[in-house]
Amino acid sequence: MITRAEQIETLSILQLQISSNDGDITALKGRLDIEEPKISALQLLTQSHSSQISSNDEDILALQGRLDLEEPKTSALKTLTQSHSSQISSNDEDLLALQGSWI
Numbered sequence: 001m002i003t004r005a006e007q008i009e010t011l012s013i014l015q016l017q018i019s020s021n022d023g024d025i026t027a028l029k030g031r032l033d034i035e036e037p038k039i040s041a042l043q044l045l046t047q048s049h050s051s052q053i054s055s056n057d058e059d060i061l062a063l064q065g066r067l068d069l070e071e072p073k074t075s076a077l078k079t080l081t082q083s084h085s086s087q088i089s090s091n092d093e094d095l096l097a098l099q100g101s102w103i
Contacts, residue, residue: 002010
């Protein structure tokens with residue numbers, strides 16, 4: 001059987017533990033009060049960035065579509081330019097020859 005003195009000592013120890021736990025809870029509530037606004041701000045920021053990313057994805061898809069349309073034109077222009085470069089060079093030679101005969 002537990003004596004009255006032991007019961008009082010156990011009760012005293014439990015009260016100290018409760019008091020210590022109360023202090024820990026108060027400290028944790030304080031930290032939580034500091035962190036909650038940060039979490040809310042991060043959530044808002046994440047939401048806005050998520051819609052920006054989604055919008056950018058749509059823009060990228062549109063630009064890829066336009067690029068798919070323009071790339072064949074670019075290739076065709078390169079080919080055309082190469083053939084015309086030869087013709088221009090040939091015409092330059094012809095012009096020089098004609099100029100030489102007029103002089």
